[in-house]
Amino acid sequence: MSDPSKVVHVRNVGHEISENDLLQLFQPFGIITKLVMLRAKNQALLQMQDVPSAVKALQFYSNVQPSIRGRNVYVQFSSHQELTTMDQNAQGRGDEAPYRQCLYLLMTGKRKQAIHKPNRILLVTIHHMLYPITVDVLHQVFSPHGFVEKIVTFQKSAGFQALIQYQVQQSSVSARNSLQGRNIYDGCCQLDIQFSNLDELQVNYNNERSRDFTNPNLPSEQKGKSCQQGYGDMYSFQGSGAHPGAYCLSPYHIVVNAKYYSSLLTVIFLLGFPGGFPQMGNAEAIAAAFAGGLPPGISGTNDRCTILVSNLNSDRINEDKLFNLCSLYGNIVSIKILRNKPDHALVQLGDGFQAELAVHFLKGAMLFEKRLEVNFSKYPNITTGPDTHDYSNSNLNRFNRNAAKNYRYCCSPTKMIHLSSLPQDVTEAEIIAHLEEHGPIINSKLFEMNGKQQALVLFDKEEQATEALVCKNATSLGSSTIRISFSQLQSI
Numbered sequence: 001m002s003d004p005s006k007v008v009h010v011r012n013v014g015h016e017i018s019e020n021d022l023l024q025l026f027q028p029f030g031i032i033t034k035l036v037m038l039r040a041k042n043q044a045l046l047q048m049q050d051v052p053s054a055v056k057a058l059q060f061y062s063n064v065q066p067s068i069r070g071r072n073v074y075v076q077f078s079s080h081q082e083l084t085t086m087d088q089n090a091q092g093r094g095d096e097a098p099y100r101q102c103l104y105l106l107m108t109g110k111r112k113q114a115i116h117k118p119n120r121i122l123l124v125t126i127h128h129m130l131y132p133i134t135v136d137v138l139h140q141v142f143s144p145h146g147f148v149e150k151i152v153t154f155q156k157s158a159g160f161q162a163l164i165q166y167q168v169q170q171s172s173v174s175a176r177n178s179l180q181g182r183n184i185y186d187g188c189c190q191l192d193i194q195f196s197n198l199d200e201l202q203v204n205y206n207n208e209r210s211r212d213f214t215n216p217n218l219p220s221e222q223k224g225k226s227c228q229q230g231y232g233d234m235y236s237f238q239g240s241g242a243h244p245g246a247y248c249l250s251p252y253h254i255v256v257n258a259k260y261y262s263s264l265l266t267v268i269f270l271l272g273f274p275g276g277f278p279q280m281g282n283a284e285a286i287a288a289a290f291a292g293g294l295p296p297g298i299s300g301t302n303d304r305c306t307i308l309v310s311n312l313n314s315d316r317i318n319e320d321k322l323f324n325l326c327s328l329y330g331n332i333v334s335i336k337i338l339r340n341k342p343d344h345a346l347v348q349l350g351d352g353f354q355a356e357l358a359v360h361f362l363k364g365a366m367l368f369e370k371r372l373e374v375n376f377s378k379y380p381n382i383t384t385g386p387d388t389h390d391y392s393n394s395n396l397n398r399f400n401r402n403a404a405k406n407y408r409y410c411c412s413p414t415k416m417i418h419l420s421s422l423p424q425d426v427t428e429a430e431i432i433a434h435l436e437e438h439g440p441i442i443n444s445k446l447f448e449m450n451g452k453q454q455a456l457v458l459f460d461k462e463e464q465a466t467e468a469l470v471c472k473n474a475t476s477l478g479s480s481t482i483r484i485s486f487s488q489l490q491s492i
Contacts (some may be wrong), residue, residue, distance in 0.1 A: 003085060006054045007078035009045040013037070014071050015295035016159070016411070017487060018125070020192055021068045022046060029057040034083045039296045047083045063159035067214045067489055069127070071412075120169040122176060126160045128188045128489050131449055135211045138162055141184060141191075146171020148203040152210045154406070155289070165201045170292040188489065263285040278315040285403035286353065295410075298361050306377040307359055313368035319389040322347060322397070324473040325466070328352020328485060329410055331397040333390050334382045339424070343370075348382045350399065360410045366463035367470065396474050396483075409485065413466045415442075415459050422446075422453040423478035431455050433478050439464025456492050 008020065019035055022044055026032055026231055030053025036045040048054040058075060062345055066073050122142075126133055137153050147167040166172045176193045183190050203212040207220045309322065319335045323343055326332055331350035338344045349355045355376065363374045380386055381389065398406045419431065428446045435441065435457055441459040459465040465486070473484040 003077065004049045004051050004055050005077045005079075005081050006048045007080045007083055008046045008048065008054055008057065009048060009076050009078040010075075011042070011046045011074045011491075012071060013042050013073060013296075013413075014069075015042075016041070016486050017071065017073070018159075018175065018192075020125070020194070023274060025068060025073075025332055026057055028054050029060070029331055032362070035081060037184045042296045044078065045078055051190070059066065060476060062165060067490060076225075081200070117195060117197075117199065118169055118173050119195040120158035120166045120172045121198050121201065122164045122166075122172050123194045123196040124162045124164060125192040125194075126162075126184070126188040127192055127242070129160050129188055133160060133162075133184065133189060134208055137210070138164065140167075140338040141179065142175050145175035147213075149214050150203050150210075150212050152201055152203060155404075163196060163198065164203055191457075267291050272389075284401075286407060289404045295360070298353075298356055300353060300356075302356040302376070304380065305350070305352055305355050306348045306379050306381055307355050308344065308375050308377040309362075310344045310373040310375075311370050312343045312345060312372070313370045317345070318370040320474075323389075323391055323394075324369070324470045325362070326358050326397065327391075327398055328406075331356040331399045332391040334391060336382050336385070336387050339387055346377055346379065346382050354399070356405075357410050361410060365413045365466060367466050369463075398485075409488070411468075411486055413462045413474075413489050414486045414488060415462050415465050416492070417457050417465050417469055417481055417491055418485050419455040419457065419486040420452070420485075421480050421482045421483045422455060424453055424480055426453055426455075426480075428455070430477065431457065434475075435468050435472060438468040438471065443492045456487055456489065458492055 008026070009246050013022070014371075019037060022035060023032055026046055026048070029048070031049040032046060033049055034045075034047040038044060046059070054077065058077065061075050066075060082487075102124040124138070133153070135153060138151055138153070139148055148164060149167050150163075150165040152163045152431070164172075164175075165176070171213070172195070176195070179191050180193045181190065203210045203215075204218065205214065205220055206212060206218040212218055309326075312322075319337060322335050322337075323332050326335075326347050326349070329355065333350060335348070336346045338346070347358070349358060358372050359376060362372060365372045365374075384390075422431070428444055428445070431446065432441055432444055438459070440460040441457055442460055445456045447454055447456075457465075457468070459468065469484045469486065472482070474481055476482075
């Protein structure tokens with residue numbers, strides 16, 4: 001174990017975890033002076049003001065498992081005693097070399113000033129977004145604190161975000177003080193509010209994604225352009241550090257503005273996927289879901305569509321259960337359980353990106369008391385045969401519609417599952433009775449969204465939730481065939 005240091009090393013920092021999430025985890029123990037996000041390795045380095053503050057934090061988290069957005073993170077003292085900026089041309093050794101090339105994002109005094117300096121424009125991030133958030137909802141939440149001039153919404157790697165411009169700075173300060181950390185709806189849609197460093201929002205269209213309340217006569221979209229084509233041109237930003245199109249979501253604009261994105265791999269990926277996409281719509285869906293950069297650990301360059309899943313419980317697994325699990329990450333073409341190795345199965349997904357998501361998120365998952373091994377197969381596809389189950393035309397494939405939403409919700413197995421397509425007259429007791437054979441249910445919640453019944457169910461362990469998903473997805477409950485996916489919410 002490393003000697004006590006004011007620098008804390010944090011591991012298992014998933015792509016869904018933001019800088020602000022880490023700050024909130026450690027702020028109760030003292031002042032944080034620097035933060036380094038090592039996205040490529042799912043790690044972070046965080047420097048407290050002094051050693052006693054770091055010791056206090058690690059002593060606390062030695063007894064309490066720290067968790068952010070449903071993901072356990074692991075903390076220890078770093079071998080570094082101090083975080084310093086590294087010269088771009090310095091010679092690094094081993095794993096430190098990549099970090100020496102301008103990957104240190106230190107929270108210097110200048111940066112903290114930029115984050116905390118009051119401004120009439122707020123940057124709002126919505127965490128645990130269980131219900132859809134529209135411009136009208138945001139206006140209803142923020143307008144009690146002053147006249148809201150403009151609102152722009154967009155999707156980034158940190159999640160759903162919005163820029164909200166007040167008429168005067170006093171209103172934005174009041175809104176931030178009153179609403180920071182509050183939930184828009186009970187138990188979800190938490191507001192994370194920071195002051196933006198932009199000077200002015202320029203809104204060109206009034207629609208569900210942007211609104212200029214000072215100019216109700218703006219068109220809903222640019223004539224001659226479809227909504228998807230014009231989305232990148234919908235708004236531009238003026239102010240320090242801003243660039244027109246910096247928040248564009250179409251692949252074309254991401255490529256054009258490549259230097260404003262942190263991940264060159266994202267640009268390479270969107271510019272030319274080696275395996276080729278089945279259709280352009282898939283590329284656009286991926287761009288919309290991961291516009292701020294692909295999740296850490298996802299290269300976007302894989303062209304192998306078939307994966308090998310091994311260490312299966314051959315007594316309890318079958319093709320349909322594997323489909324229920326793997327279809328969370330892409331459309332399933334076919335599945336084959338190997339006759340001579342019944343604890344091995346080949347799964348062919350729609351393209352290399354979907355296969356990479358499945359390998360990344362399912363490797364090491366527990367299912368039926370076995371820890372899964374998931375790797376890319378040496379076979380480019382599964383040959384048709386008596387042991388091959390074809391799912392290419394299955395209406396249970398999730399990515400034929402709402403692909404961007406499904407990409408965005410991809411995650412490793414969690415303790416909580418989300419149920420949809422429920423009967424309108426279903427009760428919470430019926431849902432529990434349908435699932436409780438797979439393990440103790442800690443909590444559950446039945447709710448209505450867009451006129452449809454949905455539910456959240458929290459199990460005691462991830463393995464129990466995974467078993468419930470693979471066994472009960474696409475089963476009948478009352479008059480409906482239910483759909484189940486993992487939820488990234490931490491609690492109900």
